[in-house]
Amino acid sequence: MSDDKTLTKIPHFDGHYDHWSELMENLLRAKGLWSLIENGFEEPKQETRLTEAQQAQLDDAKTKDHPVKHYLFQAIDTVFEQILDRRTAKIVWDSLKKKFGGNLKVKKSLLNALRREFEVLEMKRDETITEYFARVMVVANKMRSNGEEMTDTKIVEKILRTLTDKFTYVCVSIEESKDIETMSVDELQSTLVVHEQKFRRVHREDEDQVLKIEGRSNSTSRGRGSYRGRGRGRGRAVFNKATVECYKCHDLGHFQYECPNSSKEANYAELEEEDELLLMAYVELHETSRSDAWFVDSGCSxxxxxxxxxxxxxxxDFTHSVKLGNNTRMKVTGKGVIKLFLQGVCYTVSDVYCVPxxxxxxxSVGQLQEKGVAILFKxxxxxxxxxxxGKMAESVMSANRMFILLGETPTTVVNENCFQVGSTDESILWHNRYGHLSYKGLHTLTDKNMVFGLPKxxxxxxxxxxxxxGKQHRNPIPKRSNWRATE
Incomplete structure (x- = not known):
C-alpha cells in the first residue's frame, strides 16, 4: 500500500477546473473511490438509531472518505483556505465545481476567447512542428472541455493553413494525395515531422558545403610569387609568404586583402581607450543636398x-568632439531637440548633436532603439x-545602399490659413442660396409664405x-466675311 501511495501522482489544481476534474476523476476511479464523490454519504441525526449493518456501512464510508479528502487537499493546496465546509469529499468537490467550474455564461465567454485565440494561431518561423502542434492542441482541448465540437478535420485544416512558407509545397502535396476529411492529427504531425527532418538535413549539408568552400578560399593565395605546382604526382614546395607581392602597394610579405594601406569606405565605429570621444560613421553623399534628408545609420553613435x-x-553650453571613420575629428557645438515631421505627424527627436x-x-539606430522605436530592415x-x-515612416534602399528619410522640419512648414467670406446683406445671401434666383421670385416666395423663415x-x-x-449674349456671327483669300 505504501508503494502505491508513493507512485501516485496527484494532479495539481491550476485554476483550469475542467482539465483538472477530468484527471482527478480518472485517478479516483482507478482507486475505486469515485462513488464517494458521485454519491457521497450523509451522517444520520443524533436521535436516529442505526442497525449494526447500517453502522458498519457508515463507518466504512467514513474510512474511505479520508483518502479521497487527502487526495483533494493535496491537489488544492493553493485554494484550500477558500473552501469553508470540508466535512466530506463530496462537499469539497461540489464547492470547487461552483467556485471554478462556472455557469453557462462564464463558459460561453471563455469559449469565445478561446475561439479567437484558435483563429489567430500561426506557426512562428523559429518554431518546430512539435512545438506548434502542442500550442494548437492545448487550445483545442480547452475548447473541447468547454463544450466546443473540435473534430480532427477542423484542427488539420487549421494547421495546414497556418504553417510557414517553407511547408507550402508539403501542404499542397498532402491535400492532393490524401483525404483531409479522414486524416487524423497524429498522422499529419508524423508526416510534417519527417519533412522537417529532411529540411534540417539539407540545411546542414549546405552549411558543410559553405565551410568547405571557405576553407578552400583561405588556402588560395593572391599576389605574385605564389607557388603553383605543375603536372601530376610532383611534390609540393614549402609555401613562403615573404615572397608574396601585394597587388595594392606592391610590397612583399602580405596579400591584397591584408594590405595596411588599403582604405576601406565602409561605415564603422572606433573606440579608443585614451580619448573619451563619441563615435559616428562617416557618410559623404554629394548628390544629397536637401537639409531635411536624414540617413538611418547603424554605425552612428x-x-x-x-x-x-x-x-x-x-x-x-554643451561641447564635445566626434571622430569619423577616416580618423578626422569634428567639433560638437551644442545639443538640442529637433521636431521632425514624417507623414504628417510631428515627432520630437531629442539629444541631437549640432555639428556645423x-x-x-x-x-542613430542605437539611439532610436533606446527610445523604444522598432527598426525593421527587410x-x-x-x-x-x-x-x-505604429508605423512612422519607411525608406527604400538607394543605389549606394543607404536608407534616407525625407521629412519636414518646422522651418519648411508653411502655415495654412483659412479665410471666410461674410455678407451682411441677407437678400444677397438668399439670392445666392437659391442658385441666383431673381429677386422677383424671392419676393413671390416671401409674399405667399411659400418658405418658412425667409426674411424680407x-x-x-x-x-x-x-x-x-451669365446673361451676356455672344456677338452675332457675320454673314459675310470682311476679306477673302486671294490664292
Missing part, C-alpha cells in the same frame, strides 16, 4: 545635424515603428456680377 536652424531648442561641419543629417526597405503610434427681401442697388456675366 548619436543623432547629428549640421544645420543649427533646424533645432527647436539648442543648448550651446557635418554636411548630412544622421539618425527586402531593401527600412521601416520605423513607434511603440504607440429687398432689391439691392448693385447688380449681381455672376448674374450679369
Amino acid at each position: 548619436n543623432h547629428m545635424c549640421g544645420n543649427s536652424k533646424m533645432f527647436s531648442s539648442l543648448d550651446t 561641419e557635418l554636411k548630412n543629417n544622421l539618425l 527586402d531593401g526597405v527600412c521601416s520605423l515603428y513607434h511603440p504607440l503610434k 427681401i429687398s432689391t439691392p442697388t448693385s447688380p449681381c456680377e455672376a448674374c450679369v456675366k
Whole structure:
C-alpha cells in the first residue's frame, strides 16, 4: 500500500477546473473511490438509531472518505483556505465545481476567447512542428472541455493553413494525395515531422558545403610569387609568404586583402581607450543636398545635424568632439531637440548633436532603439515603428545602399490659413442660396409664405456680377466675311 501511495501522482489544481476534474476523476476511479464523490454519504441525526449493518456501512464510508479528502487537499493546496465546509469529499468537490467550474455564461465567454485565440494561431518561423502542434492542441482541448465540437478535420485544416512558407509545397502535396476529411492529427504531425527532418538535413549539408568552400578560399593565395605546382604526382614546395607581392602597394610579405594601406569606405565605429570621444560613421553623399534628408545609420553613435536652424531648442553650453571613420575629428557645438515631421505627424527627436561641419543629417539606430522605436530592415526597405503610434515612416534602399528619410522640419512648414467670406446683406445671401434666383421670385416666395423663415427681401442697388456675366449674349456671327483669300 505504501508503494502505491508513493507512485501516485496527484494532479495539481491550476485554476483550469475542467482539465483538472477530468484527471482527478480518472485517478479516483482507478482507486475505486469515485462513488464517494458521485454519491457521497450523509451522517444520520443524533436521535436516529442505526442497525449494526447500517453502522458498519457508515463507518466504512467514513474510512474511505479520508483518502479521497487527502487526495483533494493535496491537489488544492493553493485554494484550500477558500473552501469553508470540508466535512466530506463530496462537499469539497461540489464547492470547487461552483467556485471554478462556472455557469453557462462564464463558459460561453471563455469559449469565445478561446475561439479567437484558435483563429489567430500561426506557426512562428523559429518554431518546430512539435512545438506548434502542442500550442494548437492545448487550445483545442480547452475548447473541447468547454463544450466546443473540435473534430480532427477542423484542427488539420487549421494547421495546414497556418504553417510557414517553407511547408507550402508539403501542404499542397498532402491535400492532393490524401483525404483531409479522414486524416487524423497524429498522422499529419508524423508526416510534417519527417519533412522537417529532411529540411534540417539539407540545411546542414549546405552549411558543410559553405565551410568547405571557405576553407578552400583561405588556402588560395593572391599576389605574385605564389607557388603553383605543375603536372601530376610532383611534390609540393614549402609555401613562403615573404615572397608574396601585394597587388595594392606592391610590397612583399602580405596579400591584397591584408594590405595596411588599403582604405576601406565602409561605415564603422572606433573606440579608443585614451580619448573619451563619441563615435559616428562617416557618410559623404554629394548628390544629397536637401537639409531635411536624414540617413538611418547603424554605425552612428548619436543623432547629428549640421544645420543649427533646424533645432527647436539648442543648448550651446554643451561641447564635445566626434571622430569619423577616416580618423578626422569634428567639433560638437551644442545639443538640442529637433521636431521632425514624417507623414504628417510631428515627432520630437531629442539629444541631437549640432555639428556645423557635418554636411548630412544622421539618425542613430542605437539611439532610436533606446527610445523604444522598432527598426525593421527587410527586402531593401527600412521601416520605423513607434511603440504607440505604429508605423512612422519607411525608406527604400538607394543605389549606394543607404536608407534616407525625407521629412519636414518646422522651418519648411508653411502655415495654412483659412479665410471666410461674410455678407451682411441677407437678400444677397438668399439670392445666392437659391442658385441666383431673381429677386422677383424671392419676393413671390416671401409674399405667399411659400418658405418658412425667409426674411424680407429687398432689391439691392448693385447688380449681381455672376448674374450679369451669365446673361451676356455672344456677338452675332457675320454673314459675310470682311476679306477673302486671294490664292
